[in-house]
Amino acid sequence: MTADPRTLVIVAHPDLSGSSRVNRRWARELAAHPDEFVVRDLYALYPSGTLGEKDAEAERAFLAAHGTIVFQFPVYWYSAPALLRTWTDEVYGLGWAYGGEAAEPGEPGRMLAGKRFAVAMCAGDIEANYRREGTVGFTPAEVIIPFRATANYVGATCVAEPFTLFGTEGALTDDELEASAAAYLAWLRDLRA
Known part of the structure; x- marks a missing residue:
């Protein structure tokens, strides 16, 4: 059973406070609603790009405490930024997230079973190309199939259609950015419904 009803959002952007415009705005929107969202900025937490065992344990505690987990990132070569992959490798350990086929959900080896995953991403390219x-x-x-396959493997479910903002390398206006933040917030709230 999860203890925290808020949605956990794992943000993976290598320069959230600098070059990021979209992910920074989305994270700021989430921070305005601390009663609904817990945000983990991976690049701020792990600037060296590595996680030790204590770090992995801390991340596992956050995952265990939340029923809905969202992965937010910019699309990099039709995947996520490297630290999110490193995080997955270190956090989803054998005997914790998988490897306990006989275990009940929430027990070692099936700690992510029954959780709900979703992906929120921004893409520099235009929607017509996707x-x-x-x-x-x-x-x-289709781009997020690895996230969906991982969710299946650990006994979680993954929302098939990600929240996506396209054309972020183009002339995204301030109004479009604000509209995306509002739409993202509504989408996140709908995940819990």
């Missing part, structure tokens, strides 16, 4: 006939050739739901 179609089968576009230059990317894949939809956002």
Whole structure:
């Protein structure tokens, strides 16, 4: 049973306080609602790009305490930034997240079973290219298949359609950015419904 009803948001942007415009705005929106969201900024927490065993244990405690976990990041070569992969490798350990097929959800080896995962991402490219006939050739739901497969493997579920903001390397206006923050907040709230 989860102890914290808030949504846990794992933010992975290598320069959230600098070059990031979208993820920084989204994180600021979440911070304005601490009664609804817990935000973990991976690059601020682990600037060396590595996690030790104590770090992994701390992250596991956050995951164990929340029922809904959202991974927020910019799309980098149709994947997530490197630290999110490192985080996954270190945190989803054998005997904690998997390897306990006979265990009940919430027990060692199945600690993520029954959790709900989702992905929120921004893409520099335009939406038209994230179609089968576009230059990317894949939809956002297809781009996040590794997240969905991982969720399946650890006994969690993953929302198939990610929240996606396209065209972030183009002329994204301030009004469009504000609208995306409001839409993101609504999408997150709908996840709990």
